[in-house]
Amino acid sequence: MSEPSLQDGIDQAGSPVKLLWKPDPAPWTPEVIEPEYAGWRQEQAAWHTGVALSDLSHHMSDTRVEGPDATRLLAAVSANNYEKFAVGQAKQFVPVAPDGNIVTDGILMRDAEHTYTLSGVPAAQNWVKYHGQKGGYDVTFVTDPSSAYRGEACPTLFRYQVQGPLAGALVEEAFGGPIPPTKFFHSSPVSLGAMHFRALRHGMAGQPGFEFVGPWEHAKAVKEALMSTGEQFGLVHVGALAYPTASLESGWIATPTPAIYTDPALTDYREHVPLYGIEGQQPLHGSFFSENIEDFYCSPYELGYGKAISFNHDFIGREALQAAKDSVRRTKVTLVLAPEDLAKALGRNPGFVHTYARGRVEAGTALAGVTFQSDSLDRAGTVLSLALVDHEHAAPGTEVTVVWGEHPGPGTAPDAHLDLPRVRAIVHPVPYDDHARTQYRRNA
Numbered sequence: 001m002s003e004p005s006l007q008d009g010i011d012q013a014g015s016p017v018k019l020l021w022k023p024d025p026a027p028w029t030p031e032v033i034e035p036e037y038a039g040w041r042q043e044q045a046a047w048h049t050g051v052a053l054s055d056l057s058h059h060m061s062d063t064r065v066e067g068p069d070a071t072r073l074l075a076a077v078s079a080n081n082y083e084k085f086a087v088g089q090a091k092q093f094v095p096v097a098p099d100g101n102i103v104t105d106g107i108l109m110r111d112a113e114h115t116y117t118l119s120g121v122p123a124a125q126n127w128v129k130y131h132g133q134k135g136g137y138d139v140t141f142v143t144d145p146s147s148a149y150r151g152e153a154c155p156t157l158f159r160y161q162v163q164g165p166l167a168g169a170l171v172e173e174a175f176g177g178p179i180p181p182t183k184f185f186h187s188s189p190v191s192l193g194a195m196h197f198r199a200l201r202h203g204m205a206g207q208p209g210f211e212f213v214g215p216w217e218h219a220k221a222v223k224e225a226l227m228s229t230g231e232q233f234g235l236v237h238v239g240a241l242a243y244p245t246a247s248l249e250s251g252w253i254a255t256p257t258p259a260i261y262t263d264p265a266l267t268d269y270r271e272h273v274p275l276y277g278i279e280g281q282q283p284l285h286g287s288f289f290s291e292n293i294e295d296f297y298c299s300p301y302e303l304g305y306g307k308a309i310s311f312n313h314d315f316i317g318r319e320a321l322q323a324a325k326d327s328v329r330r331t332k333v334t335l336v337l338a339p340e341d342l343a344k345a346l347g348r349n350p351g352f353v354h355t356y357a358r359g360r361v362e363a364g365t366a367l368a369g370v371t372f373q374s375d376s377l378d379r380a381g382t383v384l385s386l387a388l389v390d391h392e393h394a395a396p397g398t399e400v401t402v403v404w405g406e407h408p409g410p411g412t413a414p415d416a417h418l419d420l421p422r423v424r425a426i427v428h429p430v431p432y433d434d435h436a437r438t439q440y441r442r443n444a
Helices: 006-013 016-020 040-049 070-076 122-134 167-175 216-233 245-250 264-272 318-324 339-346 434-438
Strands: 052-055 061-066 090-093 106-112 115-120 140-144 157-163 187-192 195-201 209-215 236-238 330-337 360-363 366-377 382-390 399-403 422-428
Touching: 006 016, 006 264, 040 052, 040 236, 040 245, 052 216, 061 070, 061 122, 070 115, 070 122, 115 122, 122 140, 122 264, 157 167, 157 216, 167 187, 167 209, 167 216, 187 216, 195 216, 209 216, 245 366, 245 382, 330 339, 330 366, 330 399, 339 382, 339 422, 360 382, 366 399, 382 399, 382 422
Parallel strands: 052 236
Antiparallel strands: 052 157, 061 115, 061 140, 090 106, 106 115, 157 209, 187 195, 195 209, 330 382, 330 422, 360 366, 360 399, 366 382, 399 422
């Protein structure tokens, strides 16, 4: 019996929303690593005041795209510019569906002239592989799934992120000297003894740092070397609870809903994608609800990817994306929730840290936007939310309301009065972190 497809799941459930709506699921956190090492508050603080190490080796999927047609394929399925894409450089990968909305993003590294590695949520990788296979491109794919799907096998690559004000000093001590000057989202080859790997100039939460990426056979030794050297700098190992909160500070929305569920032109794609993958299992939940899955879609412009978009080539969704450029209705913001309202809303769950719930944002009683991620940020003394809100409510200092809690889903009207708590919130810029907003990408 063949594995059920995403389309099979939609047909059986009755709609994409009925398939994906799962109220109050356990919040996602990275696989394998411990929930906390020093405590999530201390781990958050370390990437602002000292130095922190995050182990990213397990929660991302990696797909290697290799062959003479690798660049041609990637250009055909994404809005990125490939004319000036150096070996060793990385880009935020922006694939869009025919309607111009995002499939989901990823990090694309150019390893060699005809070789790339696409990392992150596997939805973008599935999109590339499908079109590569259907389009007859001369490419090969090798996918290493996340540890949630890998079983007992080890990852192919290790990925360790060292970030914080003391990251440079730690790295210089560990490697016996500074890493060569490296632009943001570019990488340099590095060595520890006989172990050779790459240092990508990148870090979450907008803080200085590097992401070290190399073959798994060196994983243990490299991590031990970084941890040992880091002792003198007060290095803190970041656990699974704190790690997702870094994306909130840097302003990255990690969970856009892939724009693939209803377009008749994508029926074959939905029949190709397995049901028991990210597209069929990533839950939708929160106080924002709609029976129409398209109300959950996002434009790359809303997500802040306008600078990554290039119309110098043809690609899927090009015309729709170009048409949408001047009609984007929402802006990405950070919402800072009122602590006194939040305390009442959390009630018996004062230990809340992290959720990807889609929260309804209101201006008065009218829908004004939706949250995508909410996290306790210790240095802010409250919970912050990454949200997309209508332009007229996006100015810093604007007061809105976040509806806290879970809509029951299909069978109940989207705007039903459910007596869910309302939490006042003030609009702030995105990224929330000042360094991330003003200096982090200054040498990109």
